[in-house]
Amino acid sequence: MNKENVVKKGNSVSVRNKGLLFLGLLLVSAPISASAMHIMEGYLPFKWAVIWFALFLPFLFLGLKSVKALMAEDMNIKLLLGMVAAFAFCLSALKIPSVVGSCSHPTGVGLGAMIFGPLPMVVVGGVVLLLQALLLAHGGITTLGANGFSMAVAGPFASYGIYKLCLAMKLNKKWAIFFGAMLGDLVTYSVTSIQLGVAFPGSEGFAVAILKYLGIFMFTQLPIAVGEGILTVLVYNLLMEFKDQLGRAGEVL
Numbered sequence: 001m002n003k004e005n006v007v008k009k010g011n012s013v014s015v016r017n018k019g020l021l022f023l024g025l026l027l028v029s030a031p032i033s034a035s036a037m038h039i040m041e042g043y044l045p046f047k048w049a050v051i052w053f054a055l056f057l058p059f060l061f062l063g064l065k066s067v068k069a070l071m072a073e074d075m076n077i078k079l080l081l082g083m084v085a086a087f088a089f090c091l092s093a094l095k096i097p098s099v100v101g102s103c104s105h106p107t108g109v110g111l112g113a114m115i116f117g118p119l120p121m122v123v124v125g126g127v128v129l130l131l132q133a134l135l136l137a138h139g140g141i142t143t144l145g146a147n148g149f150s151m152a153v154a155g156p157f158a159s160y161g162i163y164k165l166c167l168a169m170k171l172n173k174k175w176a177i178f179f180g181a182m183l184g185d186l187v188t189y190s191v192t193s194i195q196l197g198v199a200f201p202g203s204e205g206f207a208v209a210i211l212k213y214l215g216i217f218m219f220t221q222l223p224i225a226v227g228e229g230i231l232t233v234l235v236y237n238l239l240m241e242f243k244d245q246l247g248r249a250g251e252v253l
Contacts (some may be wrong), residue, residue: 038092038105038129038147039192041140048199053145056126059153063122070120080239084112085124087235091228092128092151093136104220106228107151107188110159110181111235115253118156125152150191159184174233182229189217 044052070077091108108128112121126148132138139147163180167173197210236253243253 038132038139038151039143039195041133041137042142043140044143044146044195044199046142048195049142049145051145052143052149052195056145056148056153059119059122060126060148063119063126066117066119067123070116081112081116081120081124084115084121085128087111088121088124089128089131091231093132093138095138104189104217104224106224106231107155107185108228109151109156109188110163110184110228111232113156113159113184114163114177114180114236118153118160121156122148122152125156128152146192146195150188150195154191155184155188158187174237177233177236178229180229181232182225185225185228186218186221189221190214193217 067081070081088108088111091106093105095105107125109121109125112124126144129139129144129147129151130141133140133144159180162183163176166176166179171179193210193213196213198206201209239253
């Protein structure tokens with residue numbers, strides 16, 4: 001084995017070790033308590049639980065087709081998709097109690113949406129929410145459609161659209177990533193506010209209820225969204241350090 005091959009092999013091991021270390025840090029950062037959640041199990045009236053499932057499922061079907069195409073790519077693509085899934089799982093498991101029956105937390109789906117597009121993140125977000133409902137008691141099965149639509153559909157599509165708009169406006173790519181992640185997070189909670197407002201309009205009507213929910217959410221969510229935007233840029237920069245060594249996966253960054 002010549003010196004050049006030894007160096008390449010050493011670099012490959014280094015990249016793999018750093019990637020495993022990064023994923024490990026993400027996993028150990030996830031909290032083990034379950035005192036709060038997304039929209040919790042059984043909180044939505046049956047009618048609205050069914051409606052949000054019906055709206056979520058078509059996006060999930062399209063997302064599955066998109067993920068299937070990605071899985072046909074090389075191993076590095078699968079590894080990168082797994083990393084953004086771990087990132088979304090850990091960030092969205094960090095929660096701060098907020099409106100009754102819900103919580104504030106980062107979403108983590110913006111990073112994957114800006115790398116792969118929004119459709120794969122519908123599946124990733126759906127799986128993340130399902131695992132959190134089953135393993136961490138965050139969210140629930142009956143509210144999976146509602147939580148999936150807000151975090152796995154609205155958030156990724158918003159992040160991707162904002163990111164592309166910023167690039168079209170010739171904004172620096174790091175700022176585009178920051179705004180994509182931050183505003184995508186806020187869009188997720190805006191949709192959650194709508195979901196809660198229409199389900200529980202109260203005596204003042206759904207419009208007032210939505211604004212009240214939105215006001216309470218934004219009090220805790222705005223600083224969280226800013227933090228998520230900064231963290232997303234840092235993680236993206238970390239990935240870019242190894243772009244040339246990621247093969248086909250590096251081309252999507």
